[in-house]
Amino acid sequence: KETKEQLIIDAGQKHFGATMCKSCGMIYTASSPEDQLQHVQHHYRFLEGIKYTGWKKERVVAEFWDGKIVLVLPHDPSYAIRKVEDVQELVDNELGFHRVVPRCPNKTKTFLFISDEKRVVGCLIAEPIKQAFRVLSEPTGPESPSSKECHRAWQCSNVPEPAVCGISRIWVFRLKRRKRIARRLVDTLRNCFMFGCFLKIDEIAFSDPTPDGKLFATKYCNT
Numbered sequence: 001k002e003t004k005e006q007l008i009i010d011a012g013q014k015h016f017g018a019t020m021c022k023s024c025g026m027i028y029t030a031s032s033p034e035d036q037l038q039h040v041q042h043h044y045r046f047l048e049g050i051k052y053t054g055w056k057k058e059r060v061v062a063e064f065w066d067g068k069i070v071l072v073l074p075h076d077p078s079y080a081i082r083k084v085e086d087v088q089e090l091v092d093n094e095l096g097f098h099r100v101v102p103r104c105p106n107k108t109k110t111f112l113f114i115s116d117e118k119r120v121v122g123c124l125i126a127e128p129i130k131q132a133f134r135v136l137s138e139p140t141g142p143e144s145p146s147s148k149e150c151h152r153a154w155q156c157s158n159v160p161e162p163a164v165c166g167i168s169r170i171w172v173f174r175l176k177r178r179k180r181i182a183r184r185l186v187d188t189l190r191n192c193f194m195f196g197c198f199l200k201i202d203e204i205a206f207s208d209p210t211p212d213g214k215l216f217a218t219k220y221c222n223t
């Protein structure tokens, strides 16, 4: 009996805990065959989805030491549009969003951050808007519900404020987060959204932010 227990403990150290794949970023339990199968399926699909082979006509709008930002517009060649759709599908899957048809598809601007390993590691989708509602600061104090319970139920002001540009999606590949990729995407958006002017912070709005998105937006807007 003792040896059996020992075996389980040994196995536990090697295979039981959650593992994160160093290529696709999926967290799974190596000891579970279902998890392993799911991982294999996700792994290839994901890496194929973010693969970027380079385009003959690409609109590079920013270059950095660790990558570049490419802008895709609605009337671009179909290979570019297809890549944007693939990436958006991955992002929506990760965020648990159902596919939302953009309000004005022919005005959508998509910014892709391409790493020097030729992968799409960041994506920002923006569209023109006319107004936005400010997220009110969360109530604090013993009676306020914990932030875990009210995941997306931020309280918004009901007074519309003028805005110019809405960020409908912002996403960075899990393994590349906290390297200022999102910040550089928003900076580039502000520079390129309207010809000849740099958008002010209060002219852009984040739609339906996730907890991650809200942390980022709060930080970005205060600095």
Ligand code: ACO
Pocket: 095, 167, 168, 169, 170, 171, 172, 173, 176, 177, 178, 179, 180, 181, 182, 183, 184, 206, 207, 208, 209, 210, 211, 212, 213, 214, 215, 216, 217, 219, 220
């Ligand atoms: N927790 C705390 N602070 C954060 C976080 C976080 N998870 N993410 C960003 N910040 C703050 C930090 O202060 C950070 O600066 P620091 O690293 O020097 O402290 C600053 O924001 C800038 O962060 P970046 O490195 O530019 O952000 P990153 O490239 O990691 O991307 C993002 C942030 C896009 C939110 C990423 O975490 C992500 O893709 N998350 C999953 C998808 C998601 O939830 N997207 C938002 C959906 S809402 C919408 O699309 C409108």
Ligand code: ZN
Pocket: 021, 022, 023, 024, 025, 026, 039, 043
């Ligand atoms: Zn993987």
